[in-house]
Amino acid sequence: MPLPPTNLPNKQSLAKGMGANMSTIEEWIVPAGAKISWPEVVGLSSEEAKKKIMEDKPDASVDIIVLAGCCVQITKDYRSNRVRVFVDSSDKVIECPVIG
Numbered sequence: 202m203p204l205p206p207t208n209l210p211n212k213q214s215l216a217k218g219m220g221a222n223m224s225t226i227e228e229w230i231v232p233a234g235a236k237i238s239w240p241e242v243v244g245l246s247s248e249e250a251k252k253k254i255m256e257d258k259p260d261a262s263v264d265i266i267v268l269a270g271c272c273v274q275i276t277k278d279y280r281s282n283r284v285r286v287f288v289d290s291s292d293k294v295i296e297c298p299v300i301g
Contacts (some may be wrong), residue, residue: 246294258300264284266288
């Protein structure tokens, strides 16, 4: 199997290449001061968590993902308007939801 190329751009060079005056690509995607995580909803029900997230980020697409069983498949793409909320089988948030 061939090795991956070593000359791929890093986040900083991508941001500069796009004409951005930011240190990372995340700063280019997420406006300064925007909330990107909700640690305060860990332990709440999925509906309570979704309500709080929507109060802070009305344009969010909130995905509730139940982690029950052995395997859960999710995409690895990044979307600045998506927040994934991982809950256990009793519908309690078990991880800090973040945008992506």
